[in-house]
Amino acid sequence: MTSSAPQDPPHADVQNGGAPGGPRVGLFVTCLVDLFRPSVGFASVKLMEDAGCTVEVPAAQTCCGQPAFNSGDRDDTRAIAASVIRAFEGFDYVVAPSGSCAGMLKKHYVELFEDDPAMKARAEAFSVRVFELVSFLTDVLGVSAVEARFDGTATYHDSCSGLRELGIQSQPRKLLATVDGLELTEMRDSDVCCGFGGTFCVKYPDISNKIVGEKTRTIADTGADLLLAGDLGCLMNMAGKLKREGATIEARHVAEVLAGITNQPAIGGGRR
Amino acid sequence: MQITSPGFKQNARTALDDAPLQRALGNVRKGFIEKRAKAATALPEFDVLRDNARDIKDHVLAHLDLYLEAYAEKVEAAGGHVHWAETADDARRIILQICRDKNARTVTKGKSMITEEIGLNDFLEEHAVAPVETDLGEYIIQLRGEHPSHIIAPAVHVNKDQVEADFRRVHTHLDPARNLEEPTTLLSEARGVLREKYFEADVGITGANFLIAETGTSVIVTNEGNGDLTQNLPKTHVVVASIEKIVPTLDDVSQILRVLARSATGQDMSVYTTFSTGPKRDIDPDGPEDYHVVLLDNGRSSMLGTEFQDMLRCIRCGACMNHCPVYHAVGGHAYGWVYPGPMGAVLTPSLMGVDQSGHLPNASTFCGRCESVCPMRIPLPKMMRHWREREFSRNLTPATARYGLGAWVFFAKRPALYQAATRVAMAVLGRLGRGKGRFSAMPLAGGWTKYRDLPAPEGGTFQAQWAKRRHAA
Numbered sequence: 141m142t143s144s145a146p147q148d149p150p151h152a153d154v155q156n157g158g159a160p161g162g163p164r165v166g167l168f169v170t171c172l173v174d175l176f177r178p179s180v181g182f183a184s185v186k187l188m189e190d191a192g193c194t195v196e197v198p199a200a201q202t203c204c205g206q207p208a209f210n211s212g213d214r215d216d217t218r219a220i221a222a223s224v225i226r227a228f229e230g231f232d233y234v235v236a237p238s239g240s241c242a243g244m245l246k247k248h249y250v251e252l253f254e255d256d257p258a259m260k261a262r263a264e265a266f267s268v269r270v271f272e273l274v275s276f277l278t279d280v281l282g283v284s285a286v287e288a289r290f291d292g293t294a295t296y297h298d299s300c301s302g303l304r305e306l307g308i309q310s311q312p313r314k315l316l317a318t319v320d321g322l323e324l325t326e327m328r329d330s331d332v333c334c335g336f337g338g339t340f341c342v343k344y345p346d347i348s349n350k351i352v353g354e355k356t357r358t359i360a361d362t363g364a365d366l367l368l369a370g371d372l373g374c375l376m377n378m379a380g381k382l383k384r385e386g387a388t389i390e391a392r393h394v395a396e397v398l399a400g401i402t403n404q405p406a407i408g409g410g411r412r
Numbered sequence: 413m414q415i416t417s418p419g420f421k422q423n424a425r426t427a428l429d430d431a432p433l434q435r436a437l438g439n440v441r442k443g444f445i446e447k448r449a450k451a452a453t454a455l456p457e458f459d460v461l462r463d464n465a466r467d468i469k470d471h472v473l474a475h476l477d478l479y480l481e482a483y484a485e486k487v488e489a490a491g492g493h494v495h496w497a498e499t500a501d502d503a504r505r506i507i508l509q510i511c512r513d514k515n516a517r518t519v520t521k522g523k524s525m526i527t528e529e530i531g532l533n534d535f536l537e538e539h540a541v542a543p544v545e546t547d548l549g550e551y552i553i554q555l556r557g558e559h560p561s562h563i564i565a566p567a568v569h570v571n572k573d574q575v576e577a578d579f580r581r582v583h584t585h586l587d588p589a590r591n592l593e594e595p596t597t598l599l600s601e602a603r604g605v606l607r608e609k610y611f612e613a614d615v616g617i618t619g620a621n622f623l624i625a626e627t628g629t630s631v632i633v634t635n636e637g638n639g640d641l642t643q644n645l646p647k648t649h650v651v652v653a654s655i656e657k658i659v660p661t662l663d664d665v666s667q668i669l670r671v672l673a674r675s676a677t678g679q680d681m682s683v684y685t686t687f688s689t690g691p692k693r694d695i696d697p698d699g700p701e702d703y704h705v706v707l708l709d710n711g712r713s714s715m716l717g718t719e720f721q722d723m724l725r726c727i728r729c730g731a732c733m734n735h736c737p738v739y740h741a742v743g744g745h746a747y748g749w750v751y752p753g754p755m756g757a758v759l760t761p762s763l764m765g766v767d768q769s770g771h772l773p774n775a776s777t778f779c780g781r782c783e784s785v786c787p788m789r790i791p792l793p794k795m796m797r798h799w800r801e802r803e804f805s806r807n808l809t810p811a812t813a814r815y816g817l818g819a820w821v822f823f824a825k826r827p828a829l830y831q832a833a834t835r836v837a838m839a840v841l842g843r844l845g846r847g848k849g850r851f852s853a854m855p856l857a858g859g860w861t862k863y864r865d866l867p868a869p870e871g872g873t874f875q876a877q878w879a880k881r882r883h884a885a
């Protein structure tokens with residue numbers, strides 16, 4: 141892995157904890173990765189360890205709270221947020237392999253504690269340490285290349301929260317360009333929602349299906365072998381639809397390819 | 413207008429199965445988005461103008477009472493009349509009274525969403541006054557007995573063949589053998605028919621994009637020039653506008669105008685931007701002899717000071733719906749009331765009650781594209797979430813969703829229990845799905861598996877595997 145100082149390091153005010161071998165990172169696994177695709181977690185750990193981080197995984201984590209937050213259940217969200225903040229205090233950085241969960245931790249926790257100045261201050265101190273995985277590697281650690289190989293053509297979908305809440309767009313493409321054997325081809329409207337939307341896809345399945353159907357069409361039109369994205373929720377939605385349509389294109393989390401961990405079946409794919 | 417928002421799901425189903433509608437919605441997707449993007453990137457100060465526009469409206473909303481009074485004084489000073497309407501019903505009655513005072517049989521109308529909101533056309537017809545829509549899109553849907561499906565492109569759901577059929581059905585005084593192949597022939601036919609109506613009309617009714625407190629001026633932006641004819645040719649001009657349309661000064665209007673058309677249609681400016689202040693003066697060669705402004709509240713003042721106040725910054729550009737994947741999928745009518753798309757999902761519950769329109773703020777993926785293009789920087793997803801909070805705290809959330817969420821929250825709050833339970837569950841599911849790698853049906857997950865397969869878990873949670881790895885190390 142190649143590192144170079146980023147030109148304008150954001151959050152330079154966040155101090156490293158001085159742990160031997162570089163910053164101490166708490167991995168926020170995300171519930172979907174924990175339950176459905178542990179290899180994304182291991183890929184994340186590998187990428188960060190290769191970049192010189194010490195990675196730990198606090199056991200007292202479950203989910204970022206978005207299902208409750210977006211269902212209007214503020215009290216339970218607050219309780220979950222407080223326990224996440226508690227579990228990750230003391231790390232230099234908190235990193236999640238998901239733009240959606242990182243966005244929740246970084247952008248929305250603070251607004252939950254408007255009426256509680258003490259918790260609000262803790263949430264603020266927490267939020268500046270939170271990053272999405274690829275953005276952390278590139279924007280914070282200055283990683284500009286990875287050592288990985290994947291033979292094939294891939295297309296990258298920009299998941300909504302990562303793109304619009306955290307500004308993640310060029311970073312994964314830059315790193316993917318350094319994967320040996322991988323060619324990147326752009327789909328039309330890569331920045332348009334895939335129709336997942338958390339509980340939306342089961343509350344309004346007809347509409348969600350229409351939106352994901354448009355998405356799989358643009359994916360198929362690229363002729364790529366591989367669909368990549370940075371959020372497992374969107375990936376499961378798109379992969380599930382592609383499989384139902386009988387498409388052969390495979391889907392993986394971007395971290396798997398960047399870390400060179402691709403011997404496990406693709407998302408929704410069986411053992412060969 | 414009858415609200416059908418409670419039937420949103422069924423409305424959406426119908427829209428998804430409507431092939432001509434789906435073709436028409438494809439045009440929304442292509443047309444508006446590229447044009448807006450081009451216009452926005454061509455203007456380096458676009459984002460600064462958006463900030464200014466937001467600040468101007470925030471200032472107005474903080475002092476709305478003062479600006480409304482100042483505006484009303486200026487209108488009166490210019491010889492106009494101001495009417496305050498608290499409810500839709502008040503507004504309808506005031507307008508009908510003006511029409512009756514003028515013995516009006518025909519009124520022409522410029523495009524106005526507020527008159528849709530108060531259901532003016534039906535009301536006037538019931539009272540023997542014939543309203544004639546003069547905006548082409550509005551004219552078309554009036555002939556069809558429909559309502560707008562988009563706030564700036566009311567007939568965006570209608571295709572050319574349908575318009576041709578409607579014109580042949582209604583314009584029976586014209587040669588049945590005429591050629592209406594080209595869209596331009598439809599346009600000139602509508603022009604010809606409407607031209608006569610302008611001269612017949614006793615009263616012209618327009619909306620307003622802005623009301624300027626400094627001068628007592630109402631502003632409309634149009635592309636067809638129909639608004640000018642509507643407000644200048646009849647003897648009486650009635651402006652119907654909601655109270656949040658106020659801006660303090662001409663300078664302020666100029667700033668907001670620079671983001672309005674760019675966000676809406678990608679034009680630098682609309683073809684016509686028309687300012688009108690009071691009735692015709694002695695020195696004016698033409699203009700209405702009588703000038704009325706009906707200021708409608710209809711629930712807006714109760715949004716002030718709440719988490720929904722920001723919504724009152726809206727300038728009705730339509731960018732949010734033009735960029736909304738849900739609007740693209742189902743179109744405007746599915747939302748079931750006057751205002752569709754993300755802005756409707758926030759505004760409809762505010763004006764009509766969330767028990768009537770609870771689906772609307774829920775039917776969003778929170779993709780955030782609406783907020784990213786809104787010229788007034790209205791945090792639309794955040795406000796939809798606020799509606800969900802109100803629904804949740806009033807127990808309006810559907811029971812199944814509540815129980816599902818409750819069970820999930822129970823585990824999410826108890827990490828040790830969560831990990832013990834998920835370790836077993838994922839190991840079992842992983843083994844079941846191992847061969848195929850996915851499930852095509854799954855109990856309790858019908859919403860998912862109706863249309864897509866559910867990818868199977870790899871088997872064993874990350875946490876369980878991580879603990880093992882740590883243990884071995």
Ligand code: SF4
Nearest residue numbers: 726727729730732786
């Ligand atoms: S909410 Fe914003 S984008 Fe939508 S119509 Fe209003 S001003 Fe335009």
